[in-house]
Amino acid sequence: MYVIKLKTILCYVLIFATIISAAKICEGISDARAVTAEAEEGSVALPILMYHSVCEKAGKAAKFIVSEQDLRADFEYIKNSGYTTVSSAELIDFAENGTPLPEKPIMITFDDGYYNNYKIAFPLLKEYNMKAVISIIGRYTDLYSENNEEDVSYSHITWNEAQEMIDSGLVEIQNHSYNSHTTDKGRNGTKKKKGESEAAYAEYIYSDIGKLQDEINQHLGYRPELFAYPFGSVCEASYEPLKQLGFKVTLSCEEKVNHIKPGDKDGLYMLGRYLRPHSRSAEKILKKAE
Numbered sequence: 001m002y003v004i005k006l007k008t009i010l011c012y013v014l015i016f017a018t019i020i021s022a023a024k025i026c027e028g029i030s031d032a033r034a035v036t037a038e039a040e041e042g043s044v045a046l047p048i049l050m051y052h053s054v055c056e057k058a059g060k061a062a063k064f065i066v067s068e069q070d071l072r073a074d075f076e077y078i079k080n081s082g083y084t085t086v087s088s089a090e091l092i093d094f095a096e097n098g099t100p101l102p103e104k105p106i107m108i109t110f111d112d113g114y115y116n117n118y119k120i121a122f123p124l125l126k127e128y129n130m131k132a133v134i135s136i137i138g139r140y141t142d143l144y145s146e147n148n149e150e151d152v153s154y155s156h157i158t159w160n161e162a163q164e165m166i167d168s169g170l171v172e173i174q175n176h177s178y179n180s181h182t183t184d185k186g187r188n189g190t191k192k193k194k195g196e197s198e199a200a201y202a203e204y205i206y207s208d209i210g211k212l213q214d215e216i217n218q219h220l221g222y223r224p225e226l227f228a229y230p231f232g233s234v235c236e237a238s239y240e241p242l243k244q245l246g247f248k249v250t251l252s253c254e255e256k257v258n259h260i261k262p263g264d265k266d267g268l269y270m271l272g273r274y275l276r277p278h279s280r281s282a283e284k285i286l287k288k289a290e
């Protein structure tokens with residue numbers, strides 16, 4: 001009888017201990033869930049639009065040209081649907097220090113640094129008080145700073161125009177390579193060549209993309225922290241040398257909405273972008289992406 005009672009007590013103790021430890025495990029799980037939910041809560045959706053040239057030659061088939069009217073319609077939609085344009089400096093501040101971004105952030109980017117970005121897009125940016133990133137090809141900024149040709153269909157911005165746009169506080173001038181915006185030098189943009197060693201490739205990155213870092217520093221007084229891959233030709237071998245050059249944000253051409261989080265500095269690499277051709281408005285792109 002006595003033995004049975006002891007066994008019963010022992011059994012109760014065991015059941016009690018099991019309940020306690022199960023509760024602790026559950027507590028652990030719910031803690032983990034809370035952390036995950038918090039992290040997801042802190043994550044911000046960021047669509048990025050990619051433009052190139054802005055001029056009246058935008059035809060139906062134009063992939064890389066929009067008209068002034070196209071751009072104005074896009075800006076109207078962006079403004080009226082509650083988006084706020086952000087700079088890469090704000091993205092970095094968010095990822096590094098948790099400085100909040102505005103509600104519904106969006107990034108507007110122009111690749112190649114066409115003169116029409118200065119002549120046509122810049123006045124619109126001022127009118128709508130919107131920010132944009134212009135990623136220049138160093139070789140062309142040098143060339144047009146020399147020859148002063150101002151043709152809205154093919155010229156590129158000069159160092160003086162770049163400075164004027166930066167001074168507005170609305171435009172960031174960033175890096176799109178010095179002389180690698182081509183596929184006819186045995187390389188697809190800034191991509192690693194077949195059979196090229198990692199060391200030789202890193203050297204190439206330092207010499208070409210690094211050259212534009214130096215030039216921007218010389219002409220505009222800072223070293224860019226954003227690199228836009230020419231043609232979206234990305235490759236893993238570029239990650240480390242680009243980090244070494246001081247880049248904290250890189251832009252690909254993969255069409256997706258980005259989700260960025262405070263503390264996740266690496267989350268700013270390889271951000272996706274939506275190409276905005278003449279035939280597909282920002283409204284269409286963003287409604288589909290939302």
Ligand SMILES: [Zn+2]
Nearest residue numbers: 111112230231
């Ligand atoms: Zn480009």
